[in-house]
Amino acid sequence: xxxxxxxxxxxxxxxxxxxxxxxxxxxxxxxxxxxxxxxxxxxxxxxxxxxxxxxxxxxxxxxxxxxxxxxxxxxxxxxxxxxxxxxxxxxxxxxxxxxxxxxxxxxxxxxxxxxxxxxxxxxxxxxxxxxxxxxxxxxxxxxxxxxxxxxxxxxxxxxxxxxxxxxxxxxxxxxxxxxxxxxxxxxxxxxxxxxxxxxxxxxxxxxxxxxxxxxxxxxxxxxxxxxxxxxxxxxxxxxxxxxxxxxxxxxxxxxxxxxxxxxxxxxxxxxxxxxxxxxxxxxxxxxxxxxxxxxxxxxxxxxxxxxxxxxxxxxxxxxxxxxxxxxxxxxxxxxxxxxxxxxxxxxxxxxxxxxxxxxxxxxxxxxxxxxxxxxxxxxxxxxxxxxxxxxxxxxxxxxxxxxxxxxxxxxxxxxxxxxxxxxxxxxxxxxxxxxxxxxxxxxxxxxxxxxxxxxxxxxxxxxxxxxxxxxxxxxxxxxxxxxxxxxxxxxxxxxxxxxxxxxxxxxxxxxxxxxxxxxxxxxxxxxxxxxxxxxxxxxxxxxxxxxxxxxxxxxxxxxxxxxxxxxxxxxxxxx
Amino acid sequence: xxxxxxxxxxxxxxxxxxxxxxxxxxxxxxxxxxxxxxxxxxxxxxxxxxxxxxxxxxxxxxxxxxxxxxxxxxxxxxxxxxxxxxxxxxxxxxxxxxxxxxxxxxxxxxxxxxxxxxxxxxxxxxxxxxxxxxxxxxxxxxxxxxxxxxxxxxxxxxxxxxxxxxxxxxxxxxxxxxxxxxxxxxxxxxxxxxx
Ligand SMILES: Cc1ncc(C[n+]2csc(CCOP(=O)(O)OP(=O)(O)O)c2C)c(N)n1
Ligand code: SF4
Ligand code: SF4
Numbered sequence: 001x002x003x004x005x006x007x008x009x010x011x012x013x014x015x016x017x018x019x020x021x022x023x024x025x026x027x028x029x030x031x032x033x034x035x036x037x038x039x040x041x042x043x044x045x046x047x048x049x050x051x052x053x054x055x056x057x058x059x060x061x062x063x064x065x066x067x068x069x070x071x072x073x074x075x076x077x078x079x080x081x082x083x084x085x086x087x088x089x090x091x092x093x094x095x096x097x098x099x100x101x102x103x104x105x106x107x108x109x110x111x112x113x114x115x116x117x118x119x120x121x122x123x124x125x126x127x128x129x130x131x132x133x134x135x136x137x138x139x140x141x142x143x144x145x146x147x148x149x150x151x152x153x154x155x156x157x158x159x160x161x162x163x164x165x166x167x168x169x170x171x172x173x174x175x176x177x178x179x180x181x182x183x184x185x186x187x188x189x190x191x192x193x194x195x196x197x198x199x200x201x202x203x204x205x206x207x208x209x210x211x212x213x214x215x216x217x218x219x220x221x222x223x224x225x226x227x228x229x230x231x232x233x234x235x236x237x238x239x240x241x242x243x244x245x246x247x248x249x250x251x252x253x254x255x256x257x258x259x260x261x262x263x264x265x266x267x268x269x270x271x272x273x274x275x276x277x278x279x280x281x282x283x284x285x286x287x288x289x290x291x292x293x294x295x296x297x298x299x300x301x302x303x304x305x306x307x308x309x310x311x312x313x314x315x316x317x318x319x320x321x322x323x324x325x326x327x328x329x330x331x332x333x334x335x336x337x338x339x340x341x342x343x344x345x346x347x348x349x350x351x352x353x354x355x356x357x358x359x360x361x362x363x364x365x366x367x368x369x370x371x372x373x374x375x376x377x378x379x380x381x382x383x384x385x386x387x388x389x390x391x392x393x394x395x396x397x398x399x400x401x402x403x404x405x406x407x408x409x410x411x412x413x414x415x416x417x418x419x420x421x422x423x424x425x426x427x428x429x430x431x432x433x434x435x436x437x438x439x440x441x442x443x444x445x446x447x448x449x450x451x452x453x454x455x456x457x458x459x460x461x462x463x464x465x466x467x468x469x470x471x472x473x474x475x476x477x478x479x480x481x482x483x484x485x486x487x488x489x490x491x492x493x494x495x496x497x498x499x500x501x502x503x504x505x506x507x508x509x510x511x512x513x514x515x516x517x518x519x520x521x522x523x524x525x526x527x528x529x530x531x532x533x534x535x536x537x538x539x540x541x542x543x544x545x546x547x548x549x550x551x552x553x554x555x556x557x558x559x560x561x562x563x564x565x566x567x568x569x570x571x572x573x574x575x
Numbered sequence: 576x577x578x579x580x581x582x583x584x585x586x587x588x589x590x591x592x593x594x595x596x597x598x599x600x601x602x603x604x605x606x607x608x609x610x611x612x613x614x615x616x617x618x619x620x621x622x623x624x625x626x627x628x629x630x631x632x633x634x635x636x637x638x639x640x641x642x643x644x645x646x647x648x649x650x651x652x653x654x655x656x657x658x659x660x661x662x663x664x665x666x667x668x669x670x671x672x673x674x675x676x677x678x679x680x681x682x683x684x685x686x687x688x689x690x691x692x693x694x695x696x697x698x699x700x701x702x703x704x705x706x707x708x709x710x711x712x713x714x715x716x717x718x719x720x721x722x723x724x725x726x727x728x729x730x731x732x733x734x735x736x737x738x739x740x741x742x743x744x745x746x747x748x749x750x751x752x753x754x755x756x757x758x759x760x761x762x763x764x765x766x767x768x769x770x
Contacts, residue, residue, distance in 0.1 A: 108615045132638075239636045323643055327695070330678060333623060334620045337620050531682070538682070
């Protein structure tokens, strides 16, 4: 049977069909739906881990114990998981281990555009790159086979277009889930230097065998057509080439680390003009050039952004199509939802004119107008540690810095930063925005929500007890809709000469089941104070000289009621 | 089987473009087409621009529609029609819902919502079908069926037999909402015949 699947659904299906017993991940666009879909197959144990390093270690543990495992993450997640990733190349596995990295060319939802193919060569780990959903599914099987045959983890590298595009996939029945017996093998799995040195040689010898394998593996496919032009490519770029230039010869590489030199040289010798078409870095191109092969690549194609069939046509055929100019349309950026618990906090931070060391999550939208209350956002967890650096190094900032961090992000990598603040005598104030969910990536559970990925009840992290255990003495809990109290508490804690934690507690507006009736407007004076909240349910009506409430959007959260000094906005249904 | 078709569904997060794309792909698959769809998502918040690209034909390679190659754009909101109009082929059809959803930069006075969008689109595009989707959906029983009204209009420009669409509705919509949606679809389909 064939069905339409996204690349992510297909990878989950592949894990199910090819005997994976355990899967672990931390959410991150565009990888999140892999585990969300795997959780629909009860035969595979799947879980959210607090971060990517933990997820990879859980997966590696399973593979060392004898079960097939899959771990997935967005590309920056592999930075977090890099430590176990590199050493896993040395230990190898007992049963297959696939690590999925979902890269984001075009930066649709990421803070950078790193090309994780370099991780494969850096860590000396084999890599596969699918071009569509069918290949994504098949390559989970191939990755597990390679992993077991060569005793190594395998990197399955996808991009946003693969992860989020749907194409037809043939479904098969699941094979049985093998479980190999465990046996202690300290020389292989205890990476102290003496053992590591011996394994180091194994890694090199394995790479040699993988090169030979790459020469003949069917996913590296020679498609000879017109010999005037030959293109070496991988991933989604292959589809753009087939679309734009159906007649050219193509070397489609599905196995992209290590590369097959003979196959590539052979292809190069059969075509008149050779191109490499790859999104992001000249990863293939550099290697090909190093073998002394003349090739056209990044002098034509940009090292950033996504490609398209049109771009390929333009750069290779020199056909530039005349494009209609777009109309000028104002942007429609994502905004905090009506009723969002984060809004009031950022409104208050702006009023208090604080320097806000920010972090990643829905609350990063507090950067945008009209709230404009975030100074930095680097990577997950950096808010807490970054604020410590700021206050230690810049006297002007003492007593002015707060860090804001979401519940999921705090558990991911904020705890160690807070430990640092306490240990090194910082005075920072850390605001944990506890909306009881990992909202940004589509509402995943985390260790503070009381539920697991597979829907089981779980213990809930208590942020107050956690902060206390780390040595924080000033801990407050507040409701972000109570603006007066929020202002008072934040002011007092920032002024305090010791570290403090404020937990702002209210669930994400999209997970609460009951909403209040929309607010009502009575005799608006036109001061426009409430518009500073940036709530999409509030708009200014120039004709009526009054603010208007979009009753379809308003959740009746009452935040604007608290902001209005003239009692013009009132809770709905009150009279 | 007809020629390859490229369809862009554009709107605002929460308007139901995803269900619309599923109806379209279900109908196309049952007619034996190869189908590819692409949709960049990942932000949980409602209210940003969303676009789903649907391609159908005998064999589809790229999941992405090149600029100027869309045979049809179904815009769930006026400003989004305006934003994506240049992706249409010269002989393409633009279906646009009359609804306006004001983006935040306009709400806070940092930008202006363009005037006269529909007439300006008509100046440049040969075939523009404007419909008050909200009104038709309300007539069918619920404003949330606006997406299905628009798909009813879209169906007029596709060469699938009518019963294929009925099957797609049945396959994709929960039983208790089916009647309203069937009605919404027919209202859209008939509306397109009348304009
Ligand atoms: C290392 C890394 N992993 C994953 C992500 C993707 N990501 C960004 S924010 C976020 C979670 C946000 O959740 P939370 O902190 O609870 O804030 P909320 O969105 O709920 O407000 C995730 C998973 C990332 N940017 N970096
Ligand atoms: S999804 Fe939840 S946390 Fe994110 S902006 Fe919307 S209400 Fe706020
Ligand atoms: S009560 Fe006010 S702030 Fe809250 S959602 Fe409604 S309009 Fe927005």
